[in-house]
Amino acid sequence: MSASAKTSSSSSTSTGNINIDPTGFVKLGSQLPKLASILAQAVSELSLSLSEKQQRTLLLYLDQLLLWNKAYNLTAITDPEEALIKHVIDCLSIITHLPTGALLDIGTGAGLPAVIIAICQPERPCTALDSNQKKIRFIKQISSELGLRNMQPIASRIEAHEASYDVVTSRAFASLIDFVEVAQPRLTDGGYLCAMKGKAPSDEELQALDSDWHIKTIKLTVPRLHDSRHLIEMSAKNA
Secondary structure, three states: OOOOEOOOOOOOEEEOOEEEOOOEOOOOHHHHHHHHHHHHHHHHHOOOOOOHHHHHHHHHHHHHHHHOHHHHOOOOOOOHHHHHHHHHHHHHOOHHHOOOOOEEEEOOOOOOOHHHHHHHOOOOOEEEEEOOHHHHHHHHHHHHHHOOOOEEEEEOOHHHOOOOEEEEEEOOOOOHHHHHHHHHHHEEEEEEEEEEEOOOOOHHHHHHHOOOEEEEEEEOOOOOOOOOOEEEEEEEOOO
């Protein structure tokens, strides 16, 4: 795997407020200027302070995600613009809401949101956990190529992982209750569970957790995405 494949041009491409050098992009190709513009606009709308280098790194991650998708079975989305919005920008929408501290992403898959967080917050230690060896292999390779020194990919089931973290995230769990059950043992005292969800949790789910957890439901606005998105932030009442 390489993020330095040859392209037809090595000149910088103007994309509004940022310039993206097309060198190293394989799958995005002629769509790079448009995608870079969409990303730059989303970054602005989400009030994120990301450098040109960080935005380029996000696009390189997207490029490699699509390039190695068939070999590693990383995503069902193959259209670059749709993948940018539904994967990268979707994950960017939680950045400003995350508590500080070392982070564990459970069931990370292709590294969503772990890799996105690591790119945006290089000072935060991020651990990407998944039992799928091939997907963790992809994250290890892309983390090396992108220079993500704060990223630690681990192939393991959560039940077999023993470290503790200040923040535990997930984008994959269907049930909030199941997420809490497996994630709570990995949480430091005073830590936070942060679950990315589509629809807000049901009253039944919230009531089942209410006795033990402070629960905050944050409605997310994801640029160019019309589907419902929420971040559920939870902290233990006895912490």
